[in-house]
Amino acid sequence: MNALRNSPPADYLCSNDFTQGGFRPHGEFSCWMEDGLLVWESRGPFNLEALQAYGRTRQAAFARWQLDDKPIAAVMHWVGSALMSPEAFACYARGFEAFIASRHHYAAVAWVARSEVEGLDLMRSRFEPLFKQHGLAFGVFPDMDTARRWAMQHLLAARQAAQA
Numbered sequence: 001m002n003a004l005r006n007s008p009p010a011d012y013l014c015s016n017d018f019t020q021g022g023f024r025p026h027g028e029f030s031c032w033m034e035d036g037l038l039v040w041e042s043r044g045p046f047n048l049e050a051l052q053a054y055g056r057t058r059q060a061a062f063a064r065w066q067l068d069d070k071p072i073a074a075v076m077h078w079v080g081s082a083l084m085s086p087e088a089f090a091c092y093a094r095g096f097e098a099f100i101a102s103r104h105h106y107a108a109v110a111w112v113a114r115s116e117v118e119g120l121d122l123m124r125s126r127f128e129p130l131f132k133q134h135g136l137a138f139g140v141f142p143d144m145d146t147a148r149r150w151a152m153q154h155l156l157a158a159r160q161a162a163q164a
Helices: 048-064 086-101 120-133 144-163
Strands: 028-034 037-043 071-079 105-112 137-141
Touching (some): 028 048, 048 086, 105 144, 137 144
Parallel strands (some): 037 071, 105 137
Antiparallel strands (some): 028 037
């Protein structure tokens, strides 16, 4: 299931569990909480239906781990491909705008990807302005340890700011 661990965590969500009729999703998102970070593993490429399932998975994750009204940082590990159709990205952007405008306080998003991940630079050029528009720290890293440390620094700073 997952390239980050030898076995899946005991408590994780998968976008395949949130599909709804219509065309079959291409691509899969799995997530879990690890040391206070929302960790995602994403296997692409992705179509519109996969991003619709991602949106439902994200909502379920925030509900399950009670993340509303709290600063949160995410680490997204891309496997295989980060490419998504224009319709899929538009779906993500609409969902992100609505999500960020509600009770969700992302402090940072770290991407982890090896150089061979298809479409990484293209998708980074699409996501980066969206994240920047909302003041969200964003970085791309070659390994999980570096990404986690960076995301945790931003998360701790956001938590301290929320306490002040």
